[in-house]
Amino acid sequence: MDWLHGIFKHSPEIALFLSLALGYLIGKIKFGKFQLGGVAGSLLVAVIVSQVGVEIDSGVKAVLFALFIYAVGYESGPGFFNALGKQSIKEILLAVVMAASGLATVVVMAKLFGLDKGLAAGVAAGGLTQSAIIGTAGDAIAKLGLAADETQRLQANVAIGYAVTYVFGSFGAIIVCVNILPKLMGRSIRDDAIAAEAKQQAGVQVLAEGQQAAAPDLIGRLYVVAAGKARSVAQIEEAADPPVTIERVKRGGKFIEVSPQLTLQADDIVLVVGRRAAVVASAALLGKEVYGVDGMALTMQKRDVVITRKELDGQTVAQIRGATAGGVRHGVYVVQLKRMGKPLSMTPDLVVQAGDTVTLYGAEHDVRRVASAVGEVIIPSSKTDFVYLGAGLVVGLLIGLLVVKVGGIPLTLGSGGGALLAGLLFGWYRAKRQTFGEMPPGAVQILKDLGLAGFVAVVGLQSGLQAVTTIKEHGITIFGVGVVVTIVPMIITMLIGRYVLRYENTAIFAGALSGSRSANPAFGEVLDKAENAIPTVPFAITYALANVLLTLLGPLIVALA
Incomplete structure (x- = not known):
């Protein structure tokens, strides 16, 4: 070799x-x-x-993890801040249960197997995959007033316990979240993720990439005007309910300019565009439907527009429609309205807010006219705004450097918690101001996939040899204790979450459970199974809490073990 x-x-x-x-x-x-x-x-x-x-340099691991966790926050930022409040109490309690059960398990196992303070703290750091415990436990050991050589020995044991148990700490969390939890719930992560996504969309149909409706709501059809159906364009358009638009007229083999005052004649061929029910009903007003008439094809556009006009902020859909002149909205149809990336049901009493995104459908000149009266058009792009991405990561990593001491215990979010927080904030702000900060879904996905898998691989490459060597030297006792410390708190938390906190959705529960253990590899697998971002919001809440609560375990274990 x-x-x-x-x-x-x-x-x-x-x-x-x-x-x-x-x-x-x-x-x-x-x-x-x-x-x-x-x-x-x-x-x-x-x-x-x-x-x-x-x-392999540890900087590689830090970069990959920062990219992964920032991308997770960026994707889930809009939903995260909407979810904060009383509805987050279950996630808060879940994180507390995980930390408390983790502490109890470590202390009991340390007493049963005679582990010293260093090994106990190391097992906690590795078994619970919270590397920050190494720092807080080492600092607590230094303050015990022991001889220098004894302090050094205990601090070295922290690293040994961590190295032996960290690999299974990551692997065991994946087993619980991805395999055991769905069996307990009786439903798969994917099925419940789809159900939760559908519930969030509140009955609004959202098509995935590559999908299209078999019977689209907006259509165009050609009709030949029958004898006795001579009416003006305006009369035809207004007679339909909801109104339709006559986009083209062909008379005697020639195209004529369409205007509201134009009177249609027998044998005119007209292109009618609008909502399906109204267009189909137009046959009664016009005549027979025809197909494949040369020159009657018309390319329609869909454009997303961010609502920035102050007069529209706080108005209901019905108020906006009533205040908008027919000539302004003529030929343009509202396909969808989104807020922070979430589709809304466009009922008449829905209140529109600045920053909402409206999808307009119509001929190019019509869409351009309405868009200028509403806000700013979002130009589709496959390029990532690296100014925004880089700024977000810098802010996040700087936040991770901040340390606050509470009762002499240093608390910090670390680079992971900082990058996650920045991703949440930058993703939320991007959702409100979508004219900059572009990061296409494909770019977000590659950052998540490569970042997480690369991070985990580097951990294995760095710790694997030492873990195997230490197991040979110290037997499998430490490894076995690590297995218990990994599995038992997760099982306890899982059971309390299911039967006390009453989690019903497997995907949401899996996200919350992996976050409460700051188990990034497990969360990555949960996302992979879910195939959407549903688990991200509960993960973000419990992950942020876990970074603080689990870090606090270092000094507590040193005091109690």
């Missing part, structure tokens, strides 16, 4: 991408109903590859 070690020493990135490729390949294999998943697979392969000897 010297040749392989030589390759990895010269180019450690090969080990990283090899772990990702083989990990996702293994992750696709099904063992009955159990499937490892790409993230867990990458962790497993990375541990195996690490036995050859791989040195």
Whole structure:
């Protein structure tokens, strides 16, 4: 294996991408109903590859994780701030239960197996995958007033306990959240994610990429004006309910300019555009439907427009419609209204707010006319605004550097918590002001996938060899204790969440549970199973709390173990 070690020493990135490729390949294999998943697979392969000897810079891990967690926050920012309030009490309690049960489990296991303060804290840091415990526990050990060599020994044991237990700490959380939890709930993460998304959309039909309605609401049809149906364009358009638009008229093989005053004649061919029911009903006003008439095709546009006009802010849909002259809205149809990325049901009493996004449909010149009276058009783009992305990450990482001492205990969000908070804020602000800060869904997805899987692989490459070596030296006792510390608090929290806090949706519960353990790999697998962002909001709430509560365990374990 010297040749392989030589390759990895010269180019450690090969080990990283090899772990990702083989990990996702293994992750696709099904063992009955159990499937490892790409993230867990990458962790497993990375541990195996690490036995050859791989040195990879920790900065790579920090960058990948920052990209992942920022992208998660950016995607879920709009929904997160909408979800804050009394409705978040379950997530708060879940995070508290996880921290309390984690502390109790570590203290009990330390007493049962005679672990010293250093090993106990290290097992907590690794088994609960909260690396910050290493720092808080080490600082607490330094303040015990012990001899220098004893202090150094205990602090070294923190690192040993962490190295031995961290790998299963990540892997075990995936097993509980992705495999055990759905069995307890009796429903899959994917099914409940779809159900929750449909509920959020409040009956509004939202089509995914590549989908289209079999019977679209807005259509265009051609009719030949029958004898005795001679009316003006304005009369035809207004007689329909809801109104339709006559976009083109062909008479005697020639096109004539359409105006409200134009009187249609027998054998004129007209293109009628509008809501399906009204267009179909237009046959009674016009005549027989025809097909494939040369020159009668017309390309229609859909444009998203951010509402910035102050006069529209706070007005209901009915008020806006009543105050808008027919000539202004002529030929343009409102397809959808979104607020913070969430589709709204356009009832007459719906109050429109500045920052809402309205989707307009119509001929290009008509859409352009209405858009100028409403706000700013969102220009579709596949490019990422790296000014906005970079600024968000810088702000997040700076927040992560802040340390606040409470009773002598240093509290910090860390780089992960800071990047998540910045992502939430920048994602929320982008949803309100959509003319800048573009990050297409595909870009968000690659940051999440590559960031998380790469982060986990680097952890495996860095810790795998030391973990296996330490297990050989110290036996499997520490590893076994780590397994208990990983699984027991999650099972306790899961049962309380299900039967006391009454979580009913598997996807939401899985997001909250993984966040309460700050289990990023598990959350990545939950997202992969859900195939939408439903688990993200509960994860963001419990993750932020877990970064504080679990970090506090370091000094408590040193005091109690």
